[in-house]
Amino acid sequence: MPIDEAGPASARIAAQLRGRIAAGELKPGDRLPSTRQLVSEWGVAMATASKALAALRLEGLTEAVPGVGTVVAVGRGRRTGTPRPVGQHGRRDADAFRDRIVRTATAIGDAEGLAATTMRRIATDLDVATMALYRHVRGKDHLVMLMADAVFAEHPLPDRPTGDWRAKLELLCRTQWAMYQRHPWLAHVVSFTRPLLTPHAIAHTEWTMRAVADQGLAPTTLIHVAATVANFVRGTAVNLEREAEAVQDTGITDDEWLQAQGQTLAATLRSGAFPILAGISARTDVDLTLDTLFEFGLQRMLDGIEPLCRTRSGVES
Numbered sequence: 001m002p003i004d005e006a007g008p009a010s011a012r013i014a015a016q017l018r019g020r021i022a023a024g025e026l027k028p029g030d031r032l033p034s035t036r037q038l039v040s041e042w043g044v045a046m047a048t049a050s051k052a053l054a055a056l057r058l059e060g061l062t063e064a065v066p067g068v069g070t071v072v073a074v075g076r077g078r079r080t081g082t083p084r085p086v087g088q089h090g091r092r093d094a095d096a097f098r099d100r101i102v103r104t105a106t107a108i109g110d111a112e113g114l115a116a117t118t119m120r121r122i123a124t125d126l127d128v129a130t131m132a133l134y135r136h137v138r139g140k141d142h143l144v145m146l147m148a149d150a151v152f153a154e155h156p157l158p159d160r161p162t163g164d165w166r167a168k169l170e171l172l173c174r175t176q177w178a179m180y181q182r183h184p185w186l187a188h189v190v191s192f193t194r195p196l197l198t199p200h201a202i203a204h205t206e207w208t209m210r211a212v213a214d215q216g217l218a219p220t221t222l223i224h225v226a227a228t229v230a231n232f233v234r235g236t237a238v239n240l241e242r243e244a245e246a247v248q249d250t251g252i253t254d255d256e257w258l259q260a261q262g263q264t265l266a267a268t269l270r271s272g273a274f275p276i277l278a279g280i281s282a283r284t285d286v287d288l289t290l291d292t293l294f295e296f297g298l299q300r301m302l303d304g305i306e307p308l309c310r311t312r313s314g315v316e317s
Contacts, residue, residue, distance in 0.1 A: 009044045013052035021061055021072055032062060032070045035116045050116045054124035064111030098136040100126060102146045106183070109147065113241065114185040119143075148189050149198035155179040156200075157207045165309055166302050168211035173233050173298050176204070180237035187237035192227060205230065215309040225305055232301050236294050 017033075020026045033041065038049035053070050056062045063073045104125050109117045119140060123130040137143045155175050161168045180187050190196060195205075208226040217225065269278040280286050 009042070009048045010051035010055065013038060013042055013044070013049065014055045017052070017056060018059075018061065021056075026072050028072050028074045030072050032056075032072065034069050035112055046115055047118055047120060050112075050118055050121045051124065053112075053116075054121045058124055058127065064107055069111055094136060098146070101133055101136055101143070102150050105143055106147050106150065109185045110183055114144070114188065117143075117147075117185075144189055145196065145198060148186060148196055149200050151179060151183050151186055152196075152198070152200035152204060157204065161211070165212045165215055166306065169208070169229055169302060169305070170298065172204070172208055172211065173229060176230070176233045177237065177294055180233065180240055184237070184241035187234050188241060190230075190234050192231055212305075212309060217308060221308060225308070228305075229301070232297060233294075236290065236297060239290055 017026070026032065032053065035046055035049040035053065038044065038052065039046055042049070053062065057064065057070070061073060062070050065071050101122060105117050105122050108121060108125070117140075119133050120130050122143075123133055126133075137146065155178065157172060157175060161171060163171075190201075195201070205226055208229055209222055212222065212225055265281070268274070269281060272278075
């Protein structure tokens with residue numbers, strides 16, 4: 001439904017959604033169309049769709065729910081108040097406002113994905129001019145780096161961990177898995193060719209190496225163990241955002257989608273070309289999810305590291 005030229009596109013989209021809320025078609029707790037759905041339906045840019053949703057949130061009509069998206073607010077009411085002054089009360093106020101920027105951006109990213117986390121959208125949610133943000137962050141790339149570092153900071157590792165090297169690495173992996181589940185966009189930000197050079201991300205890497213530092217591993221082996229462990233968790237977690245996007249766009253879970261494809265899958269398996277898969281699919285005691293994939297892969301990865309630690313040889317490969 002492409003919009004015409006009369007009036008700002010974002011305002012027309014917001015007006016239509018506002019009308020659906022007022023008419024009771026969208027009730028408190030109901031999920032609004034995602035930015036990607038609005039882009040497809042209205043033929044607008046992602047920034048325009050984000051601006052429309054941000055306008056409704058600023059009015060108090062909607063709220064962002066991590067892992068779900070934008071929903072109609074349970075207690076609807078228009079926000080009041082004037083923009084807070086920025087950068088006028090010294091370093092402490094500047095740091096506090098930058099923290100608000102990062103928290104706001106993270107909340108948007110958690111609920112709607114990183115693409116929706118634009119400077120204009122953040123400014124709208126904070127009720128300030130977009131240019132005010134640039135006094136505190138240099139741009140989107142800098143903001144994403146701050147967001148990632150803040151997320152790692154929210155998931156600290158113990159200074160004095162208990163257990164052997166395996167228990168420590170398992171703790172690290174579970175901590176990072178929980179971190180990625182809470183912030184699905186993060187897996188697409190973390191890179192091993194261009195690593196996050198932020199204090200709290202580096203602290204995770206240092207902690208990982210410290211967990212096996214007493215196993216006699218050579219430096220090259222040590223850094224490869226740390227990278228392999230982190231890459232396993234991150235590599236599994238890259239599927240989380242795609243899963244969240246699919247749920248937001250279609251309104252159905254992966255299990256519901258698979259059930260809907262049951263006839264197609266059954267017809268394929270009846271061909272006899274895939275007997276092993278057909279046998280497994282017929283069982284009720286087999287379950288494959290991202291969580292089970294993580295658990296299975298975690299133990300097999302640690303099994304692979306164990307011989308290195310048992311021999312304490314640290315032989316360079």
